[in-house]
Amino acid sequence: MAPFDPRAARIALVAIVTREALRFVHQRERFLAALVRPLVWLVVFAAGFRAALGLSIIPPYQTYITYETYIVPGLCGMILLFNGMQSSLSLVYDRETGAMRLLLTSPLPRWWLLTCKILASTLISMLQALVFLAIAAAFGVRVGWTGYIAVLPALLVAGLMLGGLGLALSSLIKQLENFAGVMNFVIFPMFFLSSALYPLWKMAESSQILYVICATNPFTYAVELIRFALYGQFNLPALLVTLGAAAGFMGLALWGYDPARGMIRRKG
Amino acid sequence: MTILRTAALLALVTMPASGAEIWVTNEKDDTISVIDVDTLEVIRTLPTGERPRGITFSHDFSRVYICASDSDTVQVMDPVSGEILHDLPSGEDPEQFVLHPDDRHLYIANEDDAITTVVDTETRRVVAQIDVGIEPEGMAVSPDGKVAITTSETTNMAHWIDTETQKLFANTLVDSRPRHAEFVKDGRELWVSSEIGGTITVFDTATQAEIAKIAFEVDGIHPDRVQPVGFEFTQGDSHAFVALGPSNHLAVVNAETYEVEDYILVGRRVWHMAFSPDKDLLFTTNGVSGDVTVVDVAKRTAIKSIKVGRFPWGAALRP
Numbered sequence: 001m002a003p004f005d006p007r008a009a010r011i012a013l014v015a016i017v018t019r020e021a022l023r024f025v026h027q028r029e030r031f032l033a034a035l036v037r038p039l040v041w042l043v044v045f046a047a048g049f050r051a052a053l054g055l056s057i058i059p060p061y062q063t064y065i066t067y068e069t070y071i072v073p074g075l076c077g078m079i080l081l082f083n084g085m086q087s088s089l090s091l092v093y094d095r096e097t098g099a100m101r102l103l104l105t106s107p108l109p110r111w112w113l114l115t116c117k118i119l120a121s122t123l124i125s126m127l128q129a130l131v132f133l134a135i136a137a138a139f140g141v142r143v144g145w146t147g148y149i150a151v152l153p154a155l156l157v158a159g160l161m162l163g164g165l166g167l168a169l170s171s172l173i174k175q176l177e178n179f180a181g182v183m184n185f186v187i188f189p190m191f192f193l194s195s196a197l198y199p200l201w202k203m204a205e206s207s208q209i210l211y212v213i214c215a216t217n218p219f220t221y222a223v224e225l226i227r228f229a230l231y232g233q234f235n236l237p238a239l240l241v242t243l244g245a246a247a248g249f250m251g252l253a254l255w256g257y258d259p260a261r262g263m264i265r266r267k268g
Numbered sequence: 269m270t271i272l273r274t275a276a277l278l279a280l281v282t283m284p285a286s287g288a289e290i291w292v293t294n295e296k297d298d299t300i301s302v303i304d305v306d307t308l309e310v311i312r313t314l315p316t317g318e319r320p321r322g323i324t325f326s327h328d329f330s331r332v333y334i335c336a337s338d339s340d341t342v343q344v345m346d347p348v349s350g351e352i353l354h355d356l357p358s359g360e361d362p363e364q365f366v367l368h369p370d371d372r373h374l375y376i377a378n379e380d381d382a383i384t385t386v387v388d389t390e391t392r393r394v395v396a397q398i399d400v401g402i403e404p405e406g407m408a409v410s411p412d413g414k415v416a417i418t419t420s421e422t423t424n425m426a427h428w429i430d431t432e433t434q435k436l437f438a439n440t441l442v443d444s445r446p447r448h449a450e451f452v453k454d455g456r457e458l459w460v461s462s463e464i465g466g467t468i469t470v471f472d473t474a475t476q477a478e479i480a481k482i483a484f485e486v487d488g489i490h491p492d493r494v495q496p497v498g499f500e501f502t503q504g505d506s507h508a509f510v511a512l513g514p515s516n517h518l519a520v521v522n523a524e525t526y527e528v529e530d531y532i533l534v535g536r537r538v539w540h541m542a543f544s545p546d547k548d549l550l551f552t553t554n555g556v557s558g559d560v561t562v563v564d565v566a567k568r569t570a571i572k573s574i575k576v577g578r579f580p581w582g583a584a585l586r587p
Contacts, residue, residue: 047488062572063561064516064533 004109012108013116020120023090034083034128035135038075042136046071058199060231072141073227074196076129076151077219080159083128085187087121088166089179095170104257111254118167118250122159129155147230154229158222161242164249171256194220195227218245289586290542290551291347292560293320293334294577300334300345301560301576302586303551305544308562308572314350317343322364322407323582326389327371332584333389335362335376342376342387347586357394359385364448366407366416368431375416375429377404384418384427386434396434400427406460408449410473419446419460426460426469428476438476442469448498448540452505452523461496463513468496470526480526487531489515498540502565503547509563511538511552518552520568530568534561542583553580 024031046068057063094100103113133148169182191197193210194217204211214220221241228235288305298320302312317336320343325332331353334343342356342365358365359378362385366375373395376385384404386396401423408417409431416429419442426449428438443465450459451473458471470480484494495513501523502509510519514537520530535554538561542551550563559573560580 057573063570064535064557064573066533 004112008108009112012106012113013119016103016113016116017120017123020087020117020124024124030086031128034079034086035132037082038078038132039135041071041075041078042068042139042141058201060228060233060235066141068136068139069141070199071197072133072136073230074194074223075136076132076155076226077158077194077196077223078191079129079132080122080125080155080162080222081187081191081219083121083125084159084162084164084166085169085179085182086166087117087163088170088173088182091117091167091170092173092179110257111250114167114253114257115250118160118163121166122156122163125159125163126152126155143230144232146232150229150232151226154225157239157242157246158226161218161222161246161249164246164253167253168249168256171253190217190219193217194223196220196223218242221245286545286587288545290544290560291323291325291332291584291586292551292553292576292580293323293582294558295319295321295555295579295581297577297579298336299577301580303560303574303576305549308574310574310576312350313577314345316345316352317341317355321581322362323584324365324367325584325586326367329586331389332586333365333367333374335365335582337361337363337379342374344389354392356387356389356392357385358387359383359394359397363405364407366409368409368416369411369413373431375407375409375418377407377418379403379405379421382420384416384429398427398429398434398436400436401425401439405447406449408451408458410451410455412455415451415455415473417449417451417458417460419449421445421447421463424462424465426458426471440471440476440478443467443481447496450499450501452501452508459499459508461499461510463495463497466491466494466496468499468508468510468521482521482526482528484510484512484515484519484528486512486515486517486519489517497538500541500543500550502543509541509550509565511541513537513539514556516554518550518563532563532568532570534563534570535559535573539581540583542585545585545587551583553583555579555581 049067193214200214203214221238225238225242290303292301298316298318300314301310304311316334317339319338320334321337322335332345332347336343340360342358344353346353358376361380362376363379364377374387382402384398384400388395400418401420403421404418405421406419416431418427424444425439427436430437442460443462445464446460447463448461458473459468461468468482472479486494494515497511497513499508499510505523508521508523516536518532519528521528534552535557537555539553539555548565550565552561558578559575561570561573564571
């Protein structure tokens, strides 16, 4: 492996982030679509359910909240989750067109290139999450200004974890067409079996098994990390689990993209 | 330590502690929970008679009067020691009362007897008993002390009592089940809330004529559950905060235009409320959820809910 050259590493980082940003700028529909999805949940779904789901007081909240207020952090997580998967889709596309191979032939270490890739898509997700939070504020779901600052590192860590997951999946998906399968078997269970839409105690009331699944889902911890950060609070267990899962997914992605072992070799 | 707590601590260090307390009666626990206004925590729990509801302090805050409804008495407590000093004769089932501006006479609604009892707190004797409508509840006295009001839940009336003769001089119809009455704007207006009718009726005190009726509508909540009960006025009587019972919301009403400006989510079945000394915080008693929600009056947002005893009902400020 080539020695790690900080200057070259920085150039690679800037180049990869710029490429993602350009791709993002050129796909305005994608930006809108990514925003419309959580907004539909906030405005339609939450309005329909506000009367059905009574919430008791759970940290980090100090008083009673509306259902809209409850699901906003989960919907930020939803943006990160869908974007993580979307970037995995674009990675599969890059693989098919050969751009990925070109990237990986760079003398820089592979882990660095892949990290840059995830970081680039995470930064874009964060931007979308912030726009979403601004719109949510316009709908009356507001937090203190400290919350909007504290949520940035939380979004970054959660985005890296979900980007890592997307990267790991992209190394396993052989064809673009299989993306629908990813939707069904990764995004939906991960989103619904988490604390994004309902608090875990509510889940425990109806099914202990579902509760255990939700409590082991790393996405739950990403959402809780975001939720606590929005209220200016720090949730250490959530951070540790999210970081651990991020490292795990990254490891899996590295293995997947290792030409000597992973899927790339089998695919030829 | 969280950022929030640090901020709260900093605020505590920089601001002088006011030492003010909110006293809350717990109907089912037969206790009073005392909340520290600075820390927003319960610092004392005091035993009372059975089913304490209405609560009010004497003008110098040396005594606290408590309606112990099921003990059929008004208890007088020393707020420093928390000891019951003595009971006052109150008639049966006292629910709400009001202290006359003379700091001496209590006007008590006796729910089961259709009577308003006037008690002299110094001689501890009943001065008068006035026949009013069925199930009297809401009580108010005008700032000049000349007029007392009793609202009767079943007759659906506000009864106007001349405090010199202790006789009724007017009866005005309001909507179904009136529960609370307050004089505002130096006694020029009387506001009466109707729990089942879901409205507040505003009267001109001089003529006893109705000048406005305020209705409430909370998004996503069935109108049957929007039941106005207690209400309090902000600094300068510019706005009223109205407890809307099982709709679990407070309404913020502009007292000039009589229009509802905001709704604030609080705990379940909100009854009554009390302000902090400078009226920047409002404390609501939430009967079913057994807590007190603290509302930032300027921002019109709930900031915290504090667990108290079972079925908190009345609230009063001890500065």
